[in-house]
Amino acid sequence: MLILTRKKGESIRIGDTIEIKIVAVDGDQIKLGISAPREIDIYRQEIYEAIQQENSQAATGQLPDDVLQAMKDMKKEKKDT
Structure with a gap:
């Protein structure tokens, strides 16, 4: 990990296309x-981890309990009609 010290108004560059500025x-x-090309996704760490977890669950076919319950409820409603 690279650790840098910056003051307000200063910035760092990552490659030619990304600039991170202390506002x-x-x-x-x-x-x-953060200035970066639109094709680069930028997330807070906790959001990134949640996305990765959801992607992992989707890839293994595991759905969160609330989604499973909603699907069961829909199936039951369809049966009852």
Whole structure:
């Protein structure tokens, strides 16, 4: 892992197309501005992990319990009509 120190208004570059700029610093929070081509997906870590987990479940055929319950309910409703 590369660790850099930057001040407000300073930035770093990743390759020729990505720039990460320190927009604001407020206590223990830092606001980042990211300029990158549209074809590059940018996610917060927790969102990325949730997407990966859902993709993994979909690939193995495992559906979350709430989805399974909704499917069972739909099947029951269809039967009852």
